[in-house]
Amino acid sequence: MAKDRDELxxxxxxxxxxxxxxxxxxxxxxxxxxIELFKLARHPLEIADAIIDTxxxxxxxxxxKVPGEVERxxxxxIYPQKQGGDAFMMRVKIPGxxxxxxxxxxxxxxxxxxGEGPDGTESRLFGSRYADITTRQTFQIHWLRIEDxxxxxxxxxxxxxxxxxxxxxxxxxxxxxxxxxxxxxxAFDGLPxxxxxxxxxxxxxxxxNLPRKFKMSVTGCVEDCGQSEINDIGLRPAxxxxxxxxxxxxxxxxxxxxxxxxxxxxxxxxxxQAVELTRAIAQLFGELxxxxxxxxxxxxxxxxxxGPEGFRAELATRAHFELVPAxxxxxxxxxxxxxxxxxxxxxxxxxxxxxxPVGRMNGIDxxxxxxxxxxxxxxxxxxxxxxxxxxxGVPGDRVDALLAEDLLQKYSPYPGPFSRGVVxxxxxxxxxYAIVETKERAVKWARFLDEQLAGEPVGAAPAPGGVSxxxxxxxxxxxxxxxxxxxxxxxxxxxxxxxxEVAHVGNHLAEAVDIGLGGSLGAAPGFIDWVxxxxxxxDVPDALLRVVRRFQQERREDEPFYNWARRVPNEDLRAxxxxxxxxxxxxxxxKAPxKAPxKAPxKAPxKAPxKATTGAGRxxxxxxx
Amino acid sequence: MSIEQQTNPPxxxxxxxxxxxxxxxxxxxxxWAVERFGHSLAYACxxxxxxxxxxxxxxxxxxxxxxxxxxxxxxxxxxxxETIRARYxxxxxxxxxxxxxxxxxxxxxxxxxxxxxxxxKQALSGRSAWLTGLKRVDAPTRAAAPIVxxxxxxxxxxxxxLATWTDExxxxxxxxxxxxxxxxxxxxxxxxxxxxxTRPVAEGEDPRAGRWSGxxxxxxxxxx
Numbered sequence: 001m002a003k004d005r006d007e008l009x010x011x012x013x014x015x016x017x018x019x020x021x022x023x024x025x026x027x028x029x030x031x032x033x034x035i036e037l038f039k040l041a042r043h044p045l046e047i048a049d050a051i052i053d054t055x056x057x058x059x060x061x062x063x064x065k066v067p068g069e070v071e072r073x074x075x076x077x078i079y080p081q082k083q084g085g086d087a088f089m090m091r092v093k094i095p096g097x098x099x100x101x102x103x104x105x106x107x108x109x110x111x112x113x114x115g116e117g118p119d120g121t122e123s124r125l126f127g128s129r130y131a132d133i134t135t136r137q138t139f140q141i142h143w144l145r146i147e148d149x150x151x152x153x154x155x156x157x158x159x160x161x162x163x164x165x166x167x168x169x170x171x172x173x174x175x176x177x178x179x180x181x182x183x184x185x186x187a188f189d190g191l192p193x194x195x196x197x198x199x200x201x202x203x204x205x206x207x208x209n210l211p212r213k214f215k216m217s218v219t220g221c222v223e224d225c226g227q228s229e230i231n232d233i234g235l236r237p238a239x240x241x242x243x244x245x246x247x248x249x250x251x252x253x254x255x256x257x258x259x260x261x262x263x264x265x266x267x268x269x270x271x272x273q274a275v276e277l278t279r280a281i282a283q284l285f286g287e288l289x290x291x292x293x294x295x296x297x298x299x300x301x302x303x304x305x306x307g308p309e310g311f312r313a314e315l316a317t318r319a320h321f322e323l324v325p326a327x328x329x330x331x332x333x334x335x336x337x338x339x340x341x342x343x344x345x346x347x348x349x350x351x352x353x354x355x356x357p358v359g360r361m362n363g364i365d366x367x368x369x370x371x372x373x374x375x376x377x378x379x380x381x382x383x384x385x386x387x388x389x390x391x392x393g394v395p396g397d398r399v400d401a402l403l404a405e406d407l408l409q410k411y412s413p414y415p416g417p418f419s420r421g422v423v424x425x426x427x428x429x430x431x432x433y434a435i436v437e438t439k440e441r442a443v444k445w446a447r448f449l450d451e452q453l454a455g456e457p458v459g460a461a462p463a464p465g466g467v468s469x470x471x472x473x474x475x476x477x478x479x480x481x482x483x484x485x486x487x488x489x490x491x492x493x494x495x496x497x498x499x500x501e502v503a504h505v506g507n508h509l510a511e512a513v514d515i516g517l518g519g520s521l522g523a524a525p526g527f528i529d530w531v532x533x534x535x536x537x538x539d540v541p542d543a544l545l546r547v548v549r550r551f552q553q554e555r556r557e558d559e560p561f562y563n564w565a566r567r568v569p570n571e572d573l574r575a576x577x578x579x580x581x582x583x584x585x586x587x588x589x590x591k592a593p594x595k596a597p598x599k600a601p602x603k604a605p606x607k608a609p610x611k612a613t614t615g616a617g618r619x620x621x622x623x624x625x
Numbered sequence: 626m627s628i629e630q631q632t633n634p635p636x637x638x639x640x641x642x643x644x645x646x647x648x649x650x651x652x653x654x655x656x657w658a659v660e661r662f663g664h665s666l667a668y669a670c671x672x673x674x675x676x677x678x679x680x681x682x683x684x685x686x687x688x689x690x691x692x693x694x695x696x697x698x699x700x701x702x703x704x705x706x707e708t709i710r711a712r713y714x715x716x717x718x719x720x721x722x723x724x725x726x727x728x729x730x731x732x733x734x735x736x737x738x739x740x741x742x743x744x745x746k747q748a749l750s751g752r753s754a755w756l757t758g759l760k761r762v763d764a765p766t767r768a769a770a771p772i773v774x775x776x777x778x779x780x781x782x783x784x785x786x787l788a789t790w791t792d793e794x795x796x797x798x799x800x801x802x803x804x805x806x807x808x809x810x811x812x813x814x815x816x817x818x819x820x821x822x823t824r825p826v827a828e829g830e831d832p833r834a835g836r837w838s839g840x841x842x843x844x845x846x847x848x849x
Binding site: 105106109112113114151155364367 | 725728729730733734735736
């Protein structure tokens, strides 16, 4: 790709001379899977040229005619929507969820100007022309047409945004604490390191063909905002014996349909070693990872197979510095979100976290967010893994005026505990794997519970206008809704998790969910137990109400929901959930119960553990698998 | 301004007028409008031609004419506006895009909104009626346009004195009255909007095919 084009489209590709060296020279057990063959046939990053030169001009029909081309689209941050035809989703890369006002404005403009679906696709709840904040602190925009993609890239490049490797078997958006640099309690500002890691991988052809997606988290905060336990690499703040601040290294975490808490590798790295560390781990993963079975390809299976010590030994042979043992872990707790008005590091300055139920915002609202960031704050906007946004750098005497803005009535810093904690994946509206609709339903359920339980607080939520304190997080009940077992909404770490399923009601199939209870990260990390299976969706709101009311009755002082759910036997929880199931079933609209793409083959060489291997993990109590 | 002028006319009166005007000359429509709405009337002109200006100034030489400068017009359009302004000593108001317009890509709905629709809303604010040069032959979306009707979207009466005219009628009037033509008309531009979103059309092609070509967009939002 020519250099002038690189700059114009924001496609700064490197590493041509070394590309594709990672296909394992000595460890091929079986035959490479089909995707691996596609990646070998033509480097996936070459899709960018093909889109600019061919598909944007001739239309999307040609894409399907080239073997592997639909896969390669992902390296450009693009997925075809399940509707087919000229309808694509584009995902942006936003390290640490940190955006300038100009960038979030451009994302809003893109959604509004290019993201209108065909007639009849407008959502009653969300309208049309929206963008979704994802659980990896970035945006997805739907209903884009292939002819507009190069134009969008040019516009993105002008404000410093890229979509390169937002998807595909490569380094995905790097997580960090959304209030990096302004958080009063952080050990250090981890965002510059997160950005350096992202910059190393993005557009780097040599490292753009890993066995599977590669998720990293880099934080300097003490609240594990980057969810280090459920990433392929989690770098969290630590202090060496000599007082140097850097990171301890976790590896091999993930959710999907074989969830695993990351292993502590007993390695400390200085901040200036972080890029080399992630490079060396990517090399290790690229060389030793499973390229035969897609379902066993994620790095957590390799960590499980080698064991943390074996993995560390392989790492030591590849890292260009000597590995030293872990330092003192500085992580104190899990925060989960930044909703509310909070004091910053500097006196008299605040950040305001705004709740976006299920992360979906109209493009025109994002343009307004940009204005608010410029008018009241420091001109930046931060996205969290909780699908919310935060405005930083608001002077104390401007907070009230900001709170009075129309947009903050819609995306409130003082939401109800369920609206605040609700997260949902894309769902069957656009995703070809999802079994059920998620986003509208999740918002309706959250609103229902907030309305039913109004005046019966479930935690220490601040009164509107108040400044939030550290304990108030207990006032959130997190409901995460995934449309299938791929876990894009992270149900396993939620107080209440849902996973799309089908139920037989009479003689037809109905939309249903598995219901899990008791997940959390942080001080007491543990995945949910799937307590109830294939519950028809219309039964769910009342079932949730019964469970939450029971929690209110049995709750110990300041006890979080997940803690209560863990100490009540699953049979009891199930009995509460299943009483009086009388809702009218919703007939399934998708064709058949589709299996998630990451489903492990039945003859798996190793099985992902279901028990936490770091932190104060708890043993699962049986449950579904 | 009288009380009558501040009240929206009843729909029956407008419908009656509109059907009566179907066979009336455009000048009669304009005369009625000027008499009925006085200084609360303005003409939002695209300056693709000056026929309605020529007709309107015969009725009221000081009638306010609004030109929406989108910031993206052809230089020829701007020259033509000046030619016409000087020729008629027009009472001309030129709008500019509202704040934030530059964020939106050319041809998008918001681009038109920020550069045309919102500036015109501001310019027409407080008025009770506007004149337009809309013709039924312009586009299928305009085929059933009445000559006079209350425009709900704009909250005022919209008067289209040339609704029944064809492009040939326009050309004939220009010839008969020696009115200067937009310089791009002779270069194949039969419907003229912003430079980046307007192309010439081939002979026999729909005159409006050159507007937002290939996008499916047919209206900027003023006449919807």
